[in-house]
Amino acid sequence: MLLKFAVQCAIGFAAFAAIVWLGLIMLLAAAAP
Secondary structure: HHHHHHHHHHHHHHHHHHHHHHHHHHHHHHHOO
């Protein structure tokens, strides 16, 4: 039960980090001439 919660938490954090990382890359790409 606790392991399942930990796995879901890790997946959610990974998805959040990926979205933030993609947004940062898009922002840098838009700022680049």
